[in-house]
Amino acid sequence: MYKHILAGAGDINWMAIFALLTFFWLFVVSAITVFRRSKSFIDHMAHLPLDEE
Amino acid sequence: MARIEQFSYDNEIVKKFTYACMFWGVVGMSVGLLAALQLVFPAFNFNTAEVSFGRIRPLHTNAVIFAFVGNGIFMGVYYSLQRLLKARMYSDKLSRFHFWGWQGIILAAALTLPLGLTSSHEYAELEWPIDIAIAVVWIAFGINMFGTILKRREQHLYVAIWFYIATWVTVTLLHVGNNIVIPVSLWKSYPVFAGVQDALVQWWYGHNAVAFFLTTPYLGLMYYFLPKAANRPVYSYKLSIIHFWALIFIYIWAGPHHLLYTSLPDWAQSLGVAFSLMLIAPSWGGMLNGLLTLRGAWDRVRTDPILKFMVVAITAYGMATLEGPMLSIKSVNAISHYTDWTVGHVHVGTLGWNGMLTFGVVYWLLPRIFDTKLHSVKLANVHFWIATLGTLFYTIPLYWAGWTQSLMWKEFLPEGMLKYGNFLETVTQILPMYALRAFGGAIYVFGVFVMVYNLWKTVKSGQLIANEPASAPAMVVTGAHKGEHWHRWIERRPVQMLVGSLIVVLIGGMVEIFPMFMVEDNVPKIASVQPYTPLELEGRDLYIREGCVGCHSQMIRPFRSETERYGEYSKSGEFIYDRPFLWGSKRTGPDLHRVGKKYPNSWHYNHMIDPTSTSPGSIMPPYSWLADNELDTSLTKKKIEVLLMLGTPYGEGYEDKAVADLEAQARQVAAELKKEGIEEEGLETKEIIAIIAYLQRLGTDIQPKKVQVGN
Numbered sequence: 001m002y003k004h005i006l007a008g009a010g011d012i013n014w015m016a017i018f019a020l021l022t023f024f025w026l027f028v029v030s031a032i033t034v035f036r037r038s039k040s041f042i043d044h045m046a047h048l049p050l051d052e053e
Numbered sequence: 054m055a056r057i058e059q060f061s062y063d064n065e066i067v068k069k070f071t072y073a074c075m076f077w078g079v080v081g082m083s084v085g086l087l088a089a090l091q092l093v094f095p096a097f098n099f100n101t102a103e104v105s106f107g108r109i110r111p112l113h114t115n116a117v118i119f120a121f122v123g124n125g126i127f128m129g130v131y132y133s134l135q136r137l138l139k140a141r142m143y144s145d146k147l148s149r150f151h152f153w154g155w156q157g158i159i160l161a162a163a164l165t166l167p168l169g170l171t172s173s174h175e176y177a178e179l180e181w182p183i184d185i186a187i188a189v190v191w192i193a194f195g196i197n198m199f200g201t202i203l204k205r206r207e208q209h210l211y212v213a214i215w216f217y218i219a220t221w222v223t224v225t226l227l228h229v230g231n232n233i234v235i236p237v238s239l240w241k242s243y244p245v246f247a248g249v250q251d252a253l254v255q256w257w258y259g260h261n262a263v264a265f266f267l268t269t270p271y272l273g274l275m276y277y278f279l280p281k282a283a284n285r286p287v288y289s290y291k292l293s294i295i296h297f298w299a300l301i302f303i304y305i306w307a308g309p310h311h312l313l314y315t316s317l318p319d320w321a322q323s324l325g326v327a328f329s330l331m332l333i334a335p336s337w338g339g340m341l342n343g344l345l346t347l348r349g350a351w352d353r354v355r356t357d358p359i360l361k362f363m364v365v366a367i368t369a370y371g372m373a374t375l376e377g378p379m380l381s382i383k384s385v386n387a388i389s390h391y392t393d394w395t396v397g398h399v400h401v402g403t404l405g406w407n408g409m410l411t412f413g414v415v416y417w418l419l420p421r422i423f424d425t426k427l428h429s430v431k432l433a434n435v436h437f438w439i440a441t442l443g444t445l446f447y448t449i450p451l452y453w454a455g456w457t458q459s460l461m462w463k464e465f466l467p468e469g470m471l472k473y474g475n476f477l478e479t480v481t482q483i484l485p486m487y488a489l490r491a492f493g494g495a496i497y498v499f500g501v502f503v504m505v506y507n508l509w510k511t512v513k514s515g516q517l518i519a520n521e522p523a524s525a526p527a528m529v530v531t532g533a534h535k536g537e538h539w540h541r542w543i544e545r546r547p548v549q550m551l552v553g554s555l556i557v558v559l560i561g562g563m564v565e566i567f568p569m570f571m572v573e574d575n576v577p578k579i580a581s582v583q584p585y586t587p588l589e590l591e592g593r594d595l596y597i598r599e600g601c602v603g604c605h606s607q608m609i610r611p612f613r614s615e616t617e618r619y620g621e622y623s624k625s626g627e628f629i630y631d632r633p634f635l636w637g638s639k640r641t642g643p644d645l646h647r648v649g650k651k652y653p654n655s656w657h658y659n660h661m662i663d664p665t666s667t668s669p670g671s672i673m674p675p676y677s678w679l680a681d682n683e684l685d686t687s688l689t690k691k692k693i694e695v696l697l698m699l700g701t702p703y704g705e706g707y708e709d710k711a712v713a714d715l716e717a718q719a720r721q722v723a724a725e726l727k728k729e730g731i732e733e734e735g736l737e738t739k740e741i742i743a744i745i746a747y748l749q750r751l752g753t754d755i756q757p758k759k760v761q762v763g764n
Contacts, residue, residue: 035291044209046290050286
């Protein structure tokens with residue numbers, strides 16, 4: 001069973017790797033930027049649906 | 054200091070979409086109830102083509118997805134978008150065009166689907182003229198939505214709006230991708246893709262119809278209407294940003310989980326499994342964000358039916374988005390695929406998440422736009438319990454049925470034969486569960502009637518505020534701030550948000566679909582596989598018309614229980630001329646991929662006219678009209694021309710010989726029927742000859758290694 005998996009180990013489509021890397025960086029960057037935001041900005045955004053006259 | 058501007062919100066359009074949502078909800082769910090009853094009492098097919106199960110099922114799915122949920126989406130978007138952006142819709146004319154255009158499309162579906170005018174692609178059955186209409190109306194919606202965003206007074210785009218943008222972008226992409234066809238006539242077309250490639254494009258579309266029509270817009274609605282109903286902000290705005298990007302990226306890849314253990318290449322199946330499992334994280338991000346918004350306010354859920362609906366809806370979403378990934382694991386899928394477990398899973402999501410969130414939103418917004426109170430909070434609470442009970446009675450029997458049937462399919466005697474060699478025995482065992490499911494559906498529909506009554510009384514007691522006055526300062530466009538983070542930047546730039554979402558959703562599609570077309574050996578050729586003869590082709594198109602693919606699969610998986618029952622497992626090379634593919638998603642009846650030459654022509658004749666004559670206790674509808682209808686060969690020549698253009702090797706000029714060949718083969722089949730004792734005259738020009746010819750061809754092109762075949 002493992003032989004079957006390991007035999008195909010090097011055989012990865014370049015597009016799949018490109019997509020994985022893109023997503024990984026997108027995710028990391030968005031997580032970092034989100035956590036660096038100020039509390040007041042976050043509170044402002046969260047209250048947008050409630051801010052009606 | 055920006056000056057305060059006076060304007061008004063358009064509630065008239067919200068009212069229209071709300072009424073349409075309720076109306077089509079009643080219609081679509083009633084059709085679903087009819088379909089459920091047909092499985093228990095086949096008499097409900099009325100031996101009439103237009104209401105037979107195969108034609109009714111896609112009418113139900115299209116009605117509840119595009120008419121009920123579709124109008125529900127627009128109702129919620131038109132209400133929330135205006136208020137989040139503090140701007141009236143860009144164009145009242147486009148709003149009306151969108152509304153009437155969408156209802157026109159629904160009517161076209163309601164007419165064409167029972168007539169059997171279908172492409173057979175699930176949730177994309179509508180033929181090409183209606184597809185064009187959908188594109189026009191959808192673009193009008195997009196212009197209206199984007200125009201409103203561009204003229205907004207609130208600079209920052211709340212998370213709900215990104216979900217709406219991602220929805221619009223991706224649905225456009227999916228609609229175009231899955232409807233690339235060559236027309237044969239006004240109401241018939243062939244897809245450009247065939248076999249395995251067609252299957253992958255269909256389920257890339259199909260799963261993302263779930264993702265971007267049933268999920269992302271409703272998450273957008275949740276992010277607006279739950280805070281409104283609970284009067285508190287969403288639990289974690291940061292979480293909503295992260296799970297948004299993760300969700301729209303990962304979802305696209307999940308399509309192949311509909312094709313596990315089929316002849317789709319292994320690498321594509323593995324991608325589908327891996328990404329479907331990863332999808333738990335962003336989906337549950339959304340669920341947790343919703344539920345935790347109510348932390349500290351749970352006592353209000355006890356008295357407020359709107360919050361009850363929303364809480365159960367979000368919980369159902371969480372359940373369905375755990376169950377889905379579980380079902381995408383190959384070993385689980387080996388048990389669940391083609392069974393009622395899948396149907397149960399679908400309805401947790403649709404009845405629980407889509408249905409109940411719609412009800413919650415409508416109960417909240419309709420009294421407000423009519424400047425009144427809900428007629429009866431008590432009745433709304435009653436509806437909540439009815440809907441919950443209905444959902445449970447629907448789904449739990451189907452879990453039972455799915456497991457029971459699957460285990461029966463797989464059971465072997467110690468001697469090595471199948472214990473339940475007769476497929477029908479596995480159906481009759483689960484009929485009580487089908488009855489319970491119909492009961493559950495009936496309860497749910499009854500609940501909707503209770504709601505309609507309550508809303509009607511509410512509307513009568515109020516007055517529509519067609520144009521709700523509002524005021525807000527004009528938008529001050531601030532330039533880029535020094536050191537501003539990229540997401541803050543993009544939230545002020547909706548166009549870049551749209552382009553960004555498009556790129557993100559394109560990636561998954563390209564990686565999975567591209568190699569299927571460019572890499573030749575993803576679909577190995579088999580020398581003995583030949584195109585269908587003209588008669589068989591017409592028979593195939595009748596199979597499509599009658600919706601046989603709704604109950605019968607044509608994909609034998611590489612399991613011993615399947616090869617014993619049906620014959621050699623299905624190879625991808627066998628489907629290269631199948632336009633469209635007909636692998637199917639459900640086995641209410643047995644798989645047909647190797648039914649060719651298994652039974653004599655007369656068996657098929659009798660079985661079509663009255664299935665119970667060959668199979669006592671069968672729930673299959675009768676198809677007696679096939680023996681009465683003349684086979685229409687007026688399009689045969691054109692069909693061959695189109696298929697030649699798409700690469701089917703018929704030989705140059707074959708379109709001129711096609712009808713003659715068809716008639717010769719038809720006479721042969723009719724002569725065999727006569728020899729086998731079928732005495733009706735003039736059968737060689739009837740539709741049933743074509744269907745018999747097609748069925749007798751299925752799976753006979755390859756030489757099976759084993760000749761053992763179940764009953």
